[in-house]
Amino acid sequence: MMSIFQIKQKTSGAVLWTGSAHDEKTALDAMARDAGYPDFASLPDQLRARGIEASKLDLIS
Structure with missing residues (x-):
């Protein structure tokens, strides 16, 4: 099952970035791809050094 993640600086x-992914790692990779990079590890060090956090936003009704 996919979850909704929000990634913040x-x-x-x-x-x-906000979107659906299977887990935090795939959410971070999806954010990086949307920004034009192959994956999260390919982001410039200066961007990753500022701190990026992924939060799961699933709501239970």
């Missing part, structure tokens, strides 16, 4: 609180 820790220092500014800016939302970088």
Whole structure:
């Protein structure tokens, strides 16, 4: 089952990406692909150094 994730920059609180993914790693990779990179590991060090966090947003009704 896929979950909804929101990825934010820790220092500014800016939302970088929101979407569905199987887990945090695939969410981070999807965010990077949307930004034009092959995967999260390919992001420039200066972007990753600022701190990026992925939060699961699933709501239970």
